[in-house]
Amino acid sequence: MSFKRSTNRFEFPRMGPWTRRMMLSSVLVVGILGLSNRKADGPAASVQPLSGPGGSNYIHAEVIMQDSAQKTDGYWLYEPANPRPDSAHVVVFMHGYAALNPMAYGGWIRHLVRKGNIVIFPRYQRDMWTTPTERFAQNAAKGIRDALQALKTGEHVRPIDGPLVMIGHSYGGAISAYLGVKYKKYGIPQPKGLLLCAPGTGPMNGAKLDDYGQMPAGTKLLIVNSNDDQVVKESFQRTIFNTAVNTPTRNFLKLNADDHGSPAIKAHHNACYSLDEAFDNGMRNPTIYRSYLVGVTNQVDHYGFWKWGDALLDCVRAGENCDFVFGGTEQQKSLGTWADGKKVKEMEVWLP
Numbered sequence: 001m002s003f004k005r006s007t008n009r010f011e012f013p014r015m016g017p018w019t020r021r022m023m024l025s026s027v028l029v030v031g032i033l034g035l036s037n038r039k040a041d042g043p044a045a046s047v048q049p050l051s052g053p054g055g056s057n058y059i060h061a062e063v064i065m066q067d068s069a070q071k072t073d074g075y076w077l078y079e080p081a082n083p084r085p086d087s088a089h090v091v092v093f094m095h096g097y098a099a100l101n102p103m104a105y106g107g108w109i110r111h112l113v114r115k116g117n118i119v120i121f122p123r124y125q126r127d128m129w130t131t132p133t134e135r136f137a138q139n140a141a142k143g144i145r146d147a148l149q150a151l152k153t154g155e156h157v158r159p160i161d162g163p164l165v166m167i168g169h170s171y172g173g174a175i176s177a178y179l180g181v182k183y184k185k186y187g188i189p190q191p192k193g194l195l196l197c198a199p200g201t202g203p204m205n206g207a208k209l210d211d212y213g214q215m216p217a218g219t220k221l222l223i224v225n226s227n228d229d230q231v232v233k234e235s236f237q238r239t240i241f242n243t244a245v246n247t248p249t250r251n252f253l254k255l256n257a258d259d260h261g262s263p264a265i266k267a268h269h270n271a272c273y274s275l276d277e278a279f280d281n282g283m284r285n286p287t288i289y290r291s292y293l294v295g296v297t298n299q300v301d302h303y304g305f306w307k308w309g310d311a312l313l314d315c316v317r318a319g320e321n322c323d324f325v326f327g328g329t330e331q332q333k334s335l336g337t338w339a340d341g342k343k344v345k346e347m348e349v350w351l352p
Contacts, residue, residue, distance in 0.1 A: 042261040045299045045344070046336035053314065053324045054307030058114035060085075067281065068150065069123040072131055075143035076102055076121040076281070077150070078113045079157045087158040088118045089165075089317065090151075091309075092144055092191075095121065096170030096270075097202070098128040101283045104291035105169070106276025111306050117313070118157055120147040124175065128285050133171075133206025140175050141186035148189075163192035163316045167309055169272050170232060171207075173199025173223075177240050178207040181215050193220045193316035195309055197272040199240065200232020208236075212244040220316055221250035222308055222325055224272075228257060231269035241350070251326050253308075253333075254348040255300065261338040263298070265345070270294050272305045299344065303336040327351070 049055040060080035068074050080088060091112055093105065102109060102121050109119050122143030125131035131139070151159045168176030173196035180191045201208050215221070221244060223237050241252045258265040275295030311324035324331045328349040335344040 042259075042264075043339035043342070045261055045263075045265075045338060046303065048302040052307075053310035053321055054302045054304075055310075058111075059116050060114045063110055063113045063278075065279070066150075068146070069143075069281075072123065072126045072135075073139035073142040073146075074123045075147045076123070077147055077156075078109055078119040078121065080113050080116055080118070085116065085157055087160050088116055089162055089313070090120060090148070090159045091117045091313070092120045092122065092164065092166045092176075094124075094140060094166060094168035094172030094176050096172050096287070098125070098285050098287035099169070099172075099291070100125070100127070100285070101279075101281050101288045101291070103275060103277055103280040104270075104273050104288065104295055106279035107274030107297045108167075108272065108301065108306060108309070109279060110276055111274075112309065115310065118151065118159060120144055122147070124172075128287070133201070133204040135206070136171065136175055137178050137182065137207040138186060141179060141188050144188050164189040165193035165195070165313055165316055166191045167195045167197070168199060169197040170199065170269065171201055171204075173197055174201045174236070175207045177212060177215075178209060180219055180221075181209060181212055190216060190219075192218060193312045194222070195305075195312050196221070196223045196237070196240070197305060198226050198229055198232060198237075198269050199223065200236050202232060210239070210243075212240050213246055215244045215247045217246050217248065219244075219247045219249070220312060220326070221247050222253065222312060223251070224253045224255065224305070224308070226255045226267040226269060226271050228267040229269040245352075248352055249326060250352055251328070251332070252350040254350075255304070256345045256348070258335075258345040260342060260344075261340075263296070265298065265300055265335070266294070268294065271300055274301050299336045303334060303344075304347075308332075 051057045062082035064079045066077040122140040124136045124139040166176040255267045257267040273295035274297045311321040314320040315322040323329045333346040
């Protein structure tokens with residue numbers, strides 16, 4: 001599998017010696033602390049399934065990237081290639097607060113593109129501090145509009161004029177839910193599917209509603225909470241779930257830690273990270289440094305986030321594989337097994 005960049009890629013500054021030393025020192029400290037608390041090795045985790053939602057039955061071998069994110073309301077664009085399709089469905093992937101480097105989610109983005117999707121990765125903030133959160137939604141929406149327009153020009157894979165699905169993490173999950181209600185105001189297609197991974201805004205209020213009752217009835221909504229999340233509050237996630245009363249196809253999932261095997265499964269805020277340095281744009285901040293420490297790709301991805309994402313796309317577009325993402329089914333709850341045959345702790349599920 002190869003990864004190609006477009007020729008108009010904007011280069012962000014790379015790490016200097018001081019920031020590199022700071023990151024490596026942090027990794028060393030965390031590694032020492034981790035070793036001091038390490039338990040004896042347990043059974044290994046399941047490998048990625050060969051087929052089905054979350055599976056490795058890819059139809060494209062390459063990912064083409066275009067960097068149009070020089071501005072605060074820009075975007076990164078990822079298209080399938082080898083073979084290059086004439087057209088493809090679009091997924092919007094909304095990053096978390098300050099997670100301005102797609103590298104943090106690179107494994108998941110690569111998976112989505114190789115499955116045949118175009119991925120738009122909007123940028124909605126300049127850095128960690130200077131962009132007011134009240135501008136996040138309009139910045140993200142402009143990136144989406146501009147990317148959709150760009151895809152209709154030149155040698156791009158053409159976007160299929162079909163149902164739009166959004167995947168959002170952390171603040172990106174909150175923005176996705178907000179745009180799921182306010183899409184007309186911001187001039188974007190109606191999101192027909194929303195996968196919200198640990199959505200939240202912390203102490204900030206931009207792109208946040210008190211009530212999501214105006215979310216359209218046809219929206220398919222999945223919210224994933226991590227039980228040990230120390231960054232955002234479950235109460236906000238419950239507000240989305242409990243007030244989206246006109247959206248009957250909605251589920252709330254809770255991820256729990258499982259240390260039966262090795263490496264253990266963690267249920268932290270960034271469980272959906274899947275670090276892939278091929279997607280590195282050079283940007284660095286504390287959030288990106290953190291992704292180096294926790295951005296593992298494991299069965300929580302293959303049997304969790306990637307599975308639910310693939311199944312949501314199938315369910316929204318064709319009414320297929322809905323039981324892998326909704327309904328409290330075994331297919332939805334299962335995170336696979338450990339090598340000794342013991343089930344990984346299943347997801348907890350709440351239905352409307």
